[in-house]
Amino acid sequence: MYVLAVVALLHHMDDRAGRAGCMPPVARLSWSARFVPLLPPLALALAAVIWGVTFTVADGAVTLLPPADLVVWRFGVGAVLLALLTHTRAPFPAALRRRGMVLGALLGGGFLLQTWGLTYTDALSSGFLTSLLVVIAPVAGWLMFGQRLTPTAWIGVALAACGVVALSLHEARLGPGEMITLAAAVMWGLHVVLLSRWSVAGRNSMR
Numbered sequence: 001m002y003v004l005a006v007v008a009l010l011h012h013m014d015d016r017a018g019r020a021g022c023m024p025p026v027a028r029l030s031w032s033a034r035f036v037p038l039l040p041p042l043a044l045a046l047a048a049v050i051w052g053v054t055f056t057v058a059d060g061a062v063t064l065l066p067p068a069d070l071v072v073w074r075f076g077v078g079a080v081l082l083a084l085l086t087h088t089r090a091p092f093p094a095a096l097r098r099r100g101m102v103l104g105a106l107l108g109g110g111f112l113l114q115t116w117g118l119t120y121t122d123a124l125s126s127g128f129l130t131s132l133l134v135v136i137a138p139v140a141g142w143l144m145f146g147q148r149l150t151p152t153a154w155i156g157v158a159l160a161a162c163g164v165v166a167l168s169l170h171e172a173r174l175g176p177g178e179m180i181t182l183a184a185a186v187m188w189g190l191h192v193v194l195l196s197r198w199s200v201a202g203r204n205s206m207r
Helices: 002-019 032-061 067-086 094-117 123-130 133-145 151-168 176-198
Strands: none
Touching: 032 123, 067 094, 094 123, 094 176, 123 176, 133 151, 133 176
16 A cells, blocks of 8 residues: 555646756657656556455454554565565665654554554544544644645535534544544554655754
């Protein structure tokens, strides 16, 4: 899922570079010029489908394993394999390591809270409450970094918030599972904001 999201981000960055004149005219006029712009939305749509399926899978898995164990097994194997594949690479800069630790803590904490919340609520509520990150991310970017939102973006945030609330509160309650899942959405929203900011080339500080 995250590979697809990264692919979408990279193609988006390439597209911006092409519009800025960083790509030669031949590359912009090639046959792929019409196909490449479709890759980011397609990749993100497929990532959303895969991510949605994981809620049902995780909802059943938490009946077999404690939340912490499930998260460790889910990502521990991937971490070990990634470490084996990259152990010969040169060490990353200190600033990049600090960023990775912060992003990893937010991402991992979000998964742990989301999995824990599934022990108290159902997959439908968990999925819709988690989608609140689309509301949290732009607001967090505005509060933390002063990233201005257009009126259209604010309308989108309001509509997303109303839709999530209407679909999530089908039982008209906010119990422990729902509150834990909301905390996971906050962590993922912060992760998206920081990842978006720190992935821009040339930003070497932690700010």
